Amino acid sequence: MMRAMTLRAPTQTRTWLLITLSILLVVLVLFMEELKPLFEWVFPDLRSPLYDRESFLQLTLDHLLLVLVSSIISVSVGVGAGLFVTRRNGREFEPLVSSLAAIGQTFPPAAVLAIVVPLAGFGFIPTIVALTLYGLLPVVQNTIAGLGTVPATTLEAARGTGMSRTQVLLRVELPLAMRVIIAGVRVSVIINIGTATIGSTVGAQSLGTPIIAGLVGNNIAYVIQGAVLVGLLAIVTDLFFERLERRFSVGG
């Protein structure tokens, strides 16, 4: 909802931006090694100007795996919960779930990640748990909000034409709420890409690993390599979701 107004730039420019940046991302992931002379030239003092403990392709895949697994869980649980609390049986839980989602999002993602460690240990699993928990909140919130924007008259008209509850949900409510729900997924995924980066501090390998290694070892080249890739990844993902949102926007 709140991102709607960022959509004003000409569609074509954005499409080209998406294509260009995607290609740039893929090329950098695959051929970062080829840029070694460039980094050597810029940082002549560094002994090893290219992060080589792991390939950038592997780091990117690890990062994507973290985000993908957690996002799939958060979206399915989040949309499910949003649906449950907007049906007749679950409506009682709606105020509590809504305020929980709102309060939960005031928790800093990095702190949530940290607080999961004592409960789930170090590594891949706690990062997934933290990303999933945090990613749930915008999805739940936007699912409730999106379904809430469907006008009561539309629902009444749908029921009036003799649709069953399931038909009303699948053919009227979800299509009308889809843009807002996708906006929630977009927020969730973008936050998760960022938090997965910090995941490298709790032992989950990701594109954050070279950044942390660089910061710890005072190697700015490592920092730049990780940061550029993860920044590009986030922006490409955001542009992609923007397109997706636009495709699902009804009547506009």
Added chain:
Amino acid sequence: MIELQGLTKTYAGKDVVKDVSLRIESGEFGVLIGPSGCGKSTTLRMINRLIPLTQGRIFLGEEDVTELPAEQLRRRIGYAIQSTGLFPHWTVAENIAVVPGLLKWDKSRTSQRVDELLNLFHLDAGEFRDKYPHQLSGGQAQRVGVARALAADPEVLLMDEPFGAVDPLTRDVLQNEMLRVHQQTGKTIVFVTHDMDEALKLASRIAILNAGRLVQYDRPIELLTQPADDFVRSFIGKADLGLKLLSRRWVHQYQQPARVLEHPASFDNDAASAAYGWEVDAQGRALCLHGGRLHADENEQRTQVTHEWTATPDMTMKEALSRMVWFRVMVLPVLDDKERLVGEVAMQGVMGHEPSKQQALGQE
């Protein structure tokens, strides 16, 4: 007095208002009317320069105000709009005090003026001063809007379809109130509407615009009796032209002396005759009508005078006729403000007698 000379507005090479000149004398109630897109609102908004003029001059009294800084000009002109535009974060009193505040009136004078205006609109100052706009009904908010426009005693009051968004019942009440306020304050008013009945009810002069041009500028009665062209004729509406005409005629113009019965008990209504007469009490109040029904075969010989089927001298003939039809009588008692019978107005009178032009215009 306000005078517009050759007012023109051009948007993107197209004239939305073209060479409009008219003069509204002091104390007159001028109405701008026309179909949507005719430029009536644009003309009004050029007067206080919410829309800059392309060409033309505006005079307030004898003063040419065309070059006056817009803000200064606007503080001398009251402005009321359809959705009231009340400031939601200020109380009624603060809203009314805006222009006095801009003109730096002192506190006690402003506060006194606020109470005065609330009283003028029959809003209890104690109750309404500290209310916020959202606590008001549509009619109350509109009254406050007009009161705000009048706050600094402006030379002219501009009103842009002020009663367009209220329900018909409230609109009628507000129109009557506007007539009363106009009479009490003697303000020069420029009023925009698209509703001919509203225009006929309120205006002392009506300007009809079409496609940005002034088509006719006349008193209502002349507009009805001598429309300038086919456009005006069709815009007024042919179907109920006669009734519209009656809406500009008043009972006192048609009023005849009442036929009071000396001996009501001996009144004998012959079903075939159209004879009738009034029975009055010692104070001269009308009690009942003997005979005088629309249909001779109606059983009832005596009709009790009730509040609903009486007329007053300042009632329009349209309403008087409407009452006759509704209550199935041929004649209405005309009562003064103490409910004494001062005359009668009969259906034949409406059909037969045409008040002289002079008499009709005299009322305007």
Added chain:
Amino acid sequence: MLSTQASNGRTRPLVANRVLLTLVIAAAIAAALLSFVAMAPNRLVSGESINLIVALRPWQWIILILLALLLASCALTRPFSSPSSHYLTLIAAPLWLILVLYGLGDYANRALQEASPSARVSQGAAFWILVFCPTLMILDAFQRLQTNLGLRGLYTLILVAVVAALFVTGHLDGLAIMHEYANNRDQFADEFIAHLRLVASALGPALVIGLPLGLLAHRRAGTRGALFGVLNFFQTIPSIALFALLVAPLAALSEALPLLRELGIKGIGATPAIIALVMYALLPIVRNTYAGFDGVAATTLEAARGMGMTSAQILWRVEIPLALPVILAGLRIVTVQAIGLTVVAALIGAGGLGAFIFQGLGQYAIDLVLLGAIPTIALAVVADFLLQILVALSRPPGAR
């Protein structure tokens, strides 16, 4: 749904508040299955799990069970009816919460008496759930009673005061997290202040830049697309990447210009952190400023102009007061966001509470991690609550 057949044949639901019942059951299951505390011989090894029944004294868990039964009965249609059951919940739930905290401290103190000085008592999953559930019960009761913000604030204040009293009196000193606090007392105060200072020094410039930009976006429609595009771009870049990317150019600048170095502007430290925080803060501020101005009704503005207000008078007396709640809502988003992002800034040496988190993660010292994480969360929640009150206060009394 559970229901009983009433004598008159009409079905009457047995459960009046399924939310409350769900929470009571969830708490009971957690208490039965998960560990309440963990006892470790030193700070670096993970401890032995201890159950609620074992950890608490009998009178404590008996009261806990009684409170749970009382709360469960509040969830039913009988014996308590609608408003009184909610008030009862508002009394029983905080008692439960405080008793859980008290019991934890009590256990820690007892356990440490007979253990070595390096032994650690940490709270387990069941503890968190037993604190979380009553909090949600309180929230739910308030929502059902539809009480106003003021009353909720007062209640929260009293509850926080009681919990704070447990800390201040030293009853919880046996806990590992309090040990960490005791060991880092001075540094904690420093980092806490550093955290607040970072947030504040980012919000100032963000407001100074963002408010005029928001106004610009409102006044000039042509600027909107590019402006929001660029700001969204900033917002999208993961925090650590943006922090890190600012390190390199700032290091180079500081190298090249001694003047900057003298001003304390370096590649590592507060400067890149503040710049990044400002960049993140701009989008919500600009967006909400724009939305606030956009929300002022066109007719209100027309009336203001028609009465002869100047543009400046309209801005200050009409537009800003009416847009203020929305602008402050933006400030609320930004403040909470900045408190969170500042955690990450510790990675580039800017300090703040994040320092404990990453220090703890580096040393595998979980309780040190919590010493950073829990105050950060508390800070964010408190800031959110306070700004929520500010937003409510800024709403003009007349505005709907």
